Amino acid sequence: MAEKKKLDLTRRAMPKQPPHIRRRNFSEVALGYTSELALAEAKRCILCKKPTCIDGCPVDIDIPAFVRRIADGDFVGAIRKLKETNCLPAMCGRVCPQESQCEAQCHLHKKEAPIAVGRLERFAADWEAAQGHVEMPEMRAPTGKRVAVVGSGPAGITVAGDLIKLGHQVTMYEALHEPGGVLTYGIPEFRLPKRIVRREMDYIRKLGVDVVCNYVVGRTKTLDQLLEKYDVVFLGTGAGLPWFLEIPGENLCGVYSANEYLTRMNLMRGFAYPRSSIPIKRHGRVAVFGGGNVAMDSARTAMRLGAEEVYIIYRRSRLELPARLEEVENAEEEGVVFKFLTLPVRLIGDDEGWLKEIECLRMELGEPDASGRRKPVKIPNSEFKMPMDAAVVAIGNSPNPLIPKCTPDLKVNKNGTIAVTDVKTGKTSKDRVWAGGDVVTGAATVILAMGAGRAAARSMHEYLTGERLAGTTSEVTTQG
Amino acid sequence: MFKVAKLQRMVPNIHLMEVEAPEVAEQVQPGQFVIVRGAEGAERIPLSVADWDRKAGTVTVVFMEVGASTGRLARLKAGDSIPTLAGPLGKPTAIAGEGQVVCVAGCYGIASMMPVARALHEAGAEVTVVLEARSRFLLYWEERMRAFAKRVIIITRDGSSGHRGHVSGLPEILSQAGIKPNQVMVNGCTFLMSRTSGALAGLGVPITVSLNPIMIDGTGMCGVCRVTVSGQMKFACVDGPDFDGREVDWKELLARRKQYMDEEAYLCHRASCAREA
Secondary structure, eight states: HHHHHOOOOOOOOBBBBHHHTTOOSSSBBBBBHHHHHHHHHHHHHOOOOOOOGGOOOOOOOOOOHHHHHHHHHHHHHHHHHHHHSSOOOHHHHHOOOGGGGGHHHHHHGGTOOOOOOOOHHHHHHHHHHHTTTOOOOOOOOOOEEEEEEEEHHHHHHHHHHHHTTTEEEEEESSSSSSSOOOHHHTTTTTSSSSHHHHHHHHHHHTOEEEEEOOOOOTBBBHHHHHHHOOOOOEEHHHHHHOOOOTTTTTTSEEEEHHHHHHHHHSOOGGTTTTSSSSSOOOSSSSEEEEOOOOHOOOHHHHHHHSSEEEEEEESSSSOOOOOHHHHHHHHHHHTOOOEEEEEEEEEEEEEEEEEEEEEEEEEEEEEEOOSEEEEEEEEOOOOEEEEEEEEEEEEEEEOOOHHHHHHHSSSBBBTTTBEETTTTTTSSSSSEEOSSSHHHSSSSOHHHHHHHHHHHHHHHOOOOHHOOOOOOOOOOOOOO | EEEEEEEEETTTEEEEEEOOOHHHHHOOOTEEEEEEEETTTTTOEEEEEEEEETTTTEEEEEEOSSSSHHHHHHTTTTTTTSSSSEEEESOOOOOSSSSSSEEEEETTTHHHHHHHHHHHHHHHEEEEEEESSGGGGOOOOHHHHTTTTTTEEEEEETTTEEEEEEEGGGHHHHHHTTTOSSSEEEEEEEHHHHHHHHHHGGGOEEEEEOOOOOOSSSSSSSSSSSEETTTEEETTTOOOSSETTTTTTTHHHHHEEEEEEEEHHHHHHHHSSOOOO
16 A cells, blocks of 8 residues: 555654753753654654544543644644643643553554654644744633632642633642642753743633642641632642651751652752752762652752762662653663662761761562562672762652541541542542542652543532533543 | 731841731641741741731741841831741640640740740640740840740840759759649750750650751651651651650751751852842
């Protein structure tokens, strides 16, 4: 067939800052497609009769339709299509793990050249912003119903965006002084510039969502007090309680949770010290414990602050790293050294209480464990020490217990996540209260939180109006 | 934005700020704190609440000017606005309804002790307030305390008022006055709290201290405020700020509080030559 002849298997690479330059600056690493690159990449899409890519998307973006519009040069049409189901395309294009979602389902994936859906999504969103005219979606007539959204991260933003379009009055509460949740305090500038987060937040505000910062639900007002004022409440408070290794020396100076390390840089903009008044330390040797995206973000941040040596200390091997491959490669290119099959067992300080050495143990891989990954097993008497000035603990987070603690009738699972009666709706045990995102699933991805927000918004709308919205699915996929 | 209703220097380096924050004022309890940012781009600093007026919708904090961010706060005037006042945060202080309670306070802690001592008195406890300062001119709110305290004991380092010495002399002072407390509360700098906890541990009664480590969010997210209490890792922002001073690892807390001292000093030095308008 003619089509076969035309099959273009050259996935267009996205221009990036070269590693030796970017490792010392906080500017965005990936520079985005030019129109020419976007057109060429979009034209590779074979427009299959039964597109499977959509199945891989937690918010059901009509991927072939928007890619097709880019291929046709109709960038306005492309962004309009994206925004039908995704209110945060500039962010998702940057931080979604497309390689395990839409791109994994692409027919060209078998040929190792899936369409670069994420890069195209980012291109369309950035193109719209660069044009300066952001189109407003259709808004339904006011229903008079009042909705409170607690937490302004990806789940909350999705709920707020969906429900305001349906005519409900929405107030979004944020404990910190800037909205965005993990997008603002967690993901670094070089991966997701904060101007993009602010741009998307401005869009949400323009839609009419009232964004209230500096408001700690659970303290400033309890959940029950909110329910006196609002018809329904959505809890999207994320996973913000850092885990520690529970090894000796973790409270030494120079030992940080990844949350502290990243919040100081991203939300507080400490990297600009001393021009900013947020004091930070520039350490020479930094060890990061963990192997996820947050660990990569921490290690790459340390590098950008001028560290001479940065180590990722991970107890399993490269194969088991939970971080996105792209981020692992970026970190490697920037000079981060990976110490696999290594377990920190003790942090040793000097007389002033500052970290000076870390003691680790070598591991080997045994049988697969509950997660399906091969379980790391300690090798006896394999201890060794490394001199170190700072350590960042990036081994995960559980949900913040603040709201459950002051809401006795809100059911919580053993691991601290909020229990939902139905994962398809995010309805909690408490009347008129829904929840979604990391606070329900435990730490996961931006897009899964958005998928959960989408599902909860549908269910909340149905509760408020009795109307069941038509749509492809309302299921939250557990993939990714 | 939150409007500053009043800013007043209490004694050298210690300032009182009253801020309009009706929802916080409505909810706040003795022993809780708020996170304040004095300007865009400034640090988030935890400050214990010193008083409130639920009707007027105001919250009062008293702070010491120690670094760049508190320096900026101190230069505010009534009518100015601050971008952040979030709270009330932390667990309220557990208020005993009976017995003898000795409340030891110094420095900015005198202010945050006031609502605690007042609540203790209102709940039915017999309250002895001990105020500690380097010299008489650094004392404030003595009269406010006398309004409800059964007695107020003053200790100054130079002897310019009350007993000469410092809190390590407390066991003797208390026994001479015939005071046998069922509980001790301490508010002030880390040094005062650790010293008092050590000096009064022999009484064998709970010593409630209100810890003041570095914080960012104040809601349990960043973990910078972690302290070791009875060998366990605790977050002062959500597990505290009150702990038993006999169980706190003070050496660790003192070291952690000083972590950014050099950077703070540099900021102040910079600000002194290129001070913002």
